[in-house]
Amino acid sequence: MGFEDAEGAAAVLGKLGDAADSLVHLLAVTADPDQATRYLAELTERADDGTELLEDLIDDEGFAMRLLLVLGASSALGDHLLHHPEQWRELTSPDLGSTRPPAFALRADLLRAVGADPASATPVSDMDDTAAVDALRVEYRRLLLRLASRDLAHGVGMDDVAAELSDLAAGTLEAALAVARARVGDAASTCRLSVVAMGKCGGRELNYVSDVDVIFVAEPADGVEETPAIRAATQLASNMMRICSDHTAEGTIWPVDAALRPEGKSGPLVRTVASHQGYYERWAKTWEFQALLKARPVAGDAALGREYCERIGPMVWSAAEREGFVTDVQAMRRRVLEHIPAQHAERQLKLGSGGLRDVEFAVQLLQLVHGRGDEKVRCPATLSALAELTRGGYVGREDGASLDAAYKFLRTLEHRIQLAQLRRTHVVPDDAESLRRLGRSMGFRRQPIAELDQQWKQHRREVRRLHEKLFYRPLLAAVAKLPGDEARLTPEAAKQRLAALGYADPVGALRHLEALTSGVSRSAAIQRTLLPVMLEWFADAPDPDAGLLGFRKISEALGSTHWYLRLLRDEGQVAYRMALVLASSRYGTDLLQRAPEGVALLGKENGLVPLSREALEKEMVEVGLRQTDPVQAIEAVRAIRRRELFRVATADLVGELDVAAVGLALTDITVATLEAALAVASAAIEAERRAPLPTRMAIVAMGRFGGHELSYGSDADVMFVHEPLEGVDGHEASTAATHVANELRRLLALPGTDPALDIDTGLRPEGKQGPLVRSLDSYAAYYAKWSAVWEAQALLRADALVGDRGLRDRFTAMADPLRFPADGITDKDVREVRRIKARVDSERLPRGADPATHLKLGRGGLADVEWTVQLLQMQHAGKIESLRTTRTLDALAAAVEADLLPEEDADALRQAWSTASRLRNAIMLVRGRPSDSLPRDPREKAAVAHLCGYAPGESDELVNDYLRITRRARAVVDRVFWD
Template sequence: MDWQANIHKLPPLLQGRIQNDLARFQEALGQGGLETVFKEKTIGTLCPVWAASEFVASACICDPSLLLGLQESGDLFRPYEPNDYAKTLERQLDELDSEAALMVALRRFRRREMVRIIWRDLAGWASLEEVLGELSQLAEACLDSALAFLHRWQSEELGTPHGAVSGQPQSLVVLGMGKLGAWELNLSSDIDLIFAYPESGETRGARRVLSNEEYFTRLARRLIRVLEERTAEGFVFRVDMRLRPDGDSGPLVANFDAMENYYQNQGRDWERYAMIKARTVAGDRQAGARLMAMLRPFTYRRYLDFGAIESLRSMKAMIAQELRRQGIKANIKLGPGGIREIEFIGQSFQLIRGGREPVLQERGILQVLALLAEKGHLPFYVKEELCAAYLFLRRVEHRLQAYRDEQTHTLPTSAERRACLAFAMGYGDWETFASKLDDHRRRVQGHFEQLFAAPHMDTAGQMTREKGLAEVWSGSGPTESVLATLKAAGYHSPEEVAQILAYLRQSYTVRALSAQARARLDQLMPLLLGAVGRTEQPEQCLQRVVTLLETVAQRTAYLALLAEHPMALSQLVKLCAASPLIARQLTRYPLLLDELLDPRSLYRVPDYESLVKDLGRSLGAVPGDDLEQQMELLRHFCQRQTLRVAAADVTGVLPLMKVGDHLTHLAEVILKKALELSWQHLTHRHGRPQRSSGEQAGEYGFAVIGYGKLGGYELGYGSDLDLVFLHAAQSSDPPTEGEKTLDPIVFYSRLGQRLIHMLQTLTPSGKLYEVDTRLRPSGASGLLVSSLEAYSDYQRTQAWTWEHQALVRARFVAGDERLGAAFAAMRREILGRQRDLATLREEVRGMRTKMRNQLDWSRPGWFDLKQGKGGIADIEFMVQYGVLAWAHAYPQLLEYPDNIRILEGFAQAGLMAPAESLQLADAYRAYRAAANRLTLQEQKALVEDEQFRQERTAVQGVWSALLEDEAA
């Protein structure tokens, strides 16, 4: 066959080698007596593939049947299915009876498949994703097949290992790390492995008893030898075991308990980085899944771990130092703008956020980058540039390694090799290729440095912090200098600040810090002192922040977060200065610190629909039967959203009425989700309630009624939830439909108990809400859950006037919509009754007097905003009186349960002068705004007596006219 036309299409520097290779190939074909009928696709790609890969050319020349077999089977022209390698190996190895034969078979199989993969890659028939995936599948199939044979043979010889506790037979678990774990294996990569077995024990079935550790150590050594020993047939894969616990000095295999103990107590940051890509690639996959679940908390922390950035920065610096030492500059993997920098960018976000955002617990870097852009952690254009660079660099990597099946990442220096690489990449000359490569690497390096550059660096590479504040924190300067520096930084009482800092330095928390943690604290404190000094009351603010630091300092990731992100530090200081309540919440629940990173989201309070979607996404990543994790996520969601409301409140972004609306909407969303989870838990165990009538029970047959501040859209920070539970079951209804049946009334009682448990059980993340159910029929002595029929009867025949007053601010908030509508109709009926006004006035006055006598904190010089004369409670009682007195004639007063809109309704109906209605509404808003501010300052709702004098006089005037004037 005349190949000259194809040879002339190659770069001149490569034509002579290919001419020679073809001659040798023709000679080998002749010696083997093989037919030389090539398909058109083979003819069209042979010369360019051989030009780019001496390995492929040599393999085909040494064994021409290899190429002919690939062509005739069609394997050369098609992508494999995921299980093709395993199936093929199973057929080829079926009759093997020795380790030597296994080694030969695996090496021949590997050579054939590597020729096929490289050919398809260089011919442009396979995408990068296909190449990476098939290389990983090839390695996995070789590992799994070899291990299966070796384990069977060794068990026949030495017995079968069994667990000491479980008594069950044991198998080796092989974890694939790095690119193998991520299905990203390159053409000539080592495979990074870790060997483990479930539990300690010993072998059974042979005269000599071995410990499981000894058995599996022998097995692991045999597996490594079978894979990497070089023979006349070559090797299968080089094996790297340095990622195992304690590296080369550690045991070759370890049981699961030892693995968990090591990573929990000794695991280092670079090992967390390595574990991101780990997965079970051979052996007992079910046991491997258990092991990965055990190790996941080591890799992915529950909090946002910004210490990972510093660790990765240090790792990259070590790599750069080693490259400089070796004089290697043109390394496309480890050098500037190389593959490793792209991986570091993606994996830094995984280490920081993966515990909180399980969706980021991906192994493949391209998927990770896409998720980061989707979730707003990376700008879209950055993701696009990084992905394009990654694809380009991995193709370069493969062409470097395809040339001689060598593990190299270094760009060539010889003219021929450069011409070969440029040609293999589709470029006419080295200069054009090198320019494109440089463009990609420059972009990657820019993005990498933007993320990983140490913060607050000046041109000399030193922290740009005031030397004086560093000396203040270290305590190394003279007292006079320290006080002067603090005064200059904005502190009013430098002596007090010096005492606060001395206390922190000498505290057990700081003295117990590791060297790394102390270095981070030393980096943070001068920055913190500078920021706090610019607040209005810096001493007060500093004390709050120092209290927080004492709590979080042992978790150095929080120190790193504040030191690495000036914006987060700025927001922390701003919020702690504004509110001790916010400072205390951040101290109690440091997970909230990550909310400080982006002021745009911190002060943007989501609407109702956004809350529903956000909570749904958070819980969607948790298994449905993991109640503990669901409860933790609910609490964190509540704390996170409450922090946003408080932050927007103290900075004036939200007006008062919106604060109450948002906190009420948040409670409703959480109530609905908590009821849904409680329902799922009970119905899973007991089945759904049934109806004797055969009708469906509705969505739940259960309704949650919100009273008080919840019912009136007026929740404040830390407000209790006043709840009443109703059900629609009848005594004649059959039991639930599950295996463990329950009487429906008992079912609904347990549903109410479960819901309260979800809301107010104290977990590591605190409580959701305190729940008060005393407004149910007969109060604390009554049933926790009432039927709608019994509740309605109670309201009609037994309820006191104060209970009807409470009904004014009651509404359906969660559960069965039909039951909620029935409650609303009953409420309209009860509140719409015509009442004797004299009796009503007397009862309302009497209840208000009793309440004031018990709860009013007013004293000389101070006024209780809530219970004082002319305060919030007086306005609420007037609203309730007006509804009970006038709703029979003006049913529109029953449309809303909140005080402001009811007051507006009074004016619109002509029942109250517009000026009076406006006076009450304005006073109510002013009182609540003041009470709200005092709550954020963790103070009682007391103001100086002169404050709100005009409002109090107006409220008392309306009270007298409405409730004390008998003609009213």
């Protein structure tokens, strides 16, 4: 039945006579049946009406449960009843189970106990001071006894218990102040004094045993000078504090702590309203405003207390605009954790990680940031504030429910720990006896210690997780930086701000805002929270109007999904990245609008890290071969490609990838796409033939593709190569390979929602006049007989990346002697290379293009650098192995290492090549279509400059820097290439 000392309990029960049989099953459900039995037996002996007590217990099970549960859970209240045995009758009223006493009734009872008038709170009797102080303690414990019995026996909500404890504390302060007035005498009438509760008492969420935090506010009575009035008020306040905290024959109540006042313990105990206001305006720290969030007048002059709160309140709700406010609050929480004694860290219910403070700090920070514009979230009580924050969309429903449940559990556990001995403690005990009693008091009967531990750890983990998520939410810091009237979006505020922020069409922007935020839906509420910050982020990017339009389209496409707005609200980095993409890049916006679910990538850990080529190939090939219809198969492959292009573009936009890394990532995506397309096309031709392919196939990457240097707008320059299987007719093999190549090109050319992947085969032998696919032997024969120097130069960028591994290796082995001749190229070949380059420079530059700013063919541009490097490779790679690479920057580094170029020249070429490549990518990101010329449109040029790291208004600096870099590179090209 739950008794630990069955023999001892039986002996004690024997003293109860026949009543024991009726009461034993009730004793068995208490937190500590042995303790409850001992107290009950002693109480019946001490009470003058012990027989009546036992009879009432047998006749009224409700009364029995109230009394016995108190005796089993609280030795302190058991001792109180033994000291005042007549008070057992306080628990007999059937109304206790259904009626909560109002605050005014508690106040009146306490005032009457000390001989004061409940109406005026002034002393009316000649009660001795010592008697009044003791009477206050007895009356406080009487009311506390009634509350504890209701809490334990009738399942009163934790928040209701905390509110009643706060009302009891407020009444006690009023009664103590009445006793203090009697002590001070006539001087008390020279001042008006208000007691303002702070902390848990102010929020009406007090514990059973806690310091009661207060601030004292005073003003002179009519016709009285300020100095004597403040002196009298200080006497009143000091005496009131002692009356509550002194130890007497009837024990103590709780300490009254005024350390939250201005200047703390070193400041005056009592100040006027003006003095308080002056301090908060000039000197107050962030934490002091956080503490004032719960300020509430509870005793003394109510009108003065209200005046104080009205004067201080606006400062509380503008504190979040202080420089570094959010980081200050976060740092303060970390300091609290650092100062917890190591031996208590894991058992600290209040201050430890995953404890009550984590919930309270997170809720208060959200309140202070969002409460500036939304008065509904200004509730001082934690659970009420959490409910409003959840209702307003600032906290997700599931997160809000989890925090609510965890906070209630932890506070209830705190109540039960303190109730045991009425001691101020927040540490979960570690001895088995105390844990068993505690677990049973929480309702765990079968395995109280194990069940308590499991529940406590589960709630602590959840609090820790949600605290990290909410308290360190990046969006908070951004919201806090907004002026208060803009923290909650309204049409009026929006009208005034849009034009100032740089929106070219404020009227159109306002229409988008109204469409996103109108109505009372949860989505609209979250949008009203997000958009003030998003508008700022859009405005920091080159095209705010495009950003807002894109955001509206994506929100309309994804608004009904359960994760979209929650992700933006909870993960500020996601919202910031999304704003940057939408307001900076038409290319990224188009990708996102075609597949809005790509937003989810922005919130994943390492979500912007490009996938490896192996991972991409595996995913694409598996997805492609899973479909029987080749069109559906290639659509699935292209969807993955679109996702990966968005990943790379966003990583580029936020500065996580340099230009070389972008080129590698785009190359990997293209290789994987072609690998999957080759598999799908091969399967389709095999199905058509109803037989396996008679040949092996590979795809050779050429140009920038082969150099692993693709840009967003690059075609995929390729050559198709095949190798007939042993014993297969060459014509049959060639026909099948051509069908596969054509099917691959057809599938990739189908209209779709992803950017096109254009396959360019113009670099194959004989160009467009030659066969689309050649066998390896045919390539070898052609190059042996007909190869021109330009074709050997083209092979410098050839990298067999797709298809049969063995065939790829054999192609490379065939190509190497051609592109890396052992003795280098002849002087005649050098002249031919220069002739071709001169012809390219004069004929290929588009009409009207500025040769100074054309990124590819202009002076010091990509072609200049690449032809220079390639000439060095053709001349020396036959003897210098490190030059045998398809990659421009690697070849440049190898040329320096081989003393073919001084480091200064190589740096000039490297910088020009990287700058031109970066600008090429930036232009594509901004415009959504490729161009090799620097934009002339001022907005586009400004956007490109922004992506390249230039400050607003520095687009001309971008052009000047480019011209300087390319002039330096051109000087090297003139010396090295043109000799």
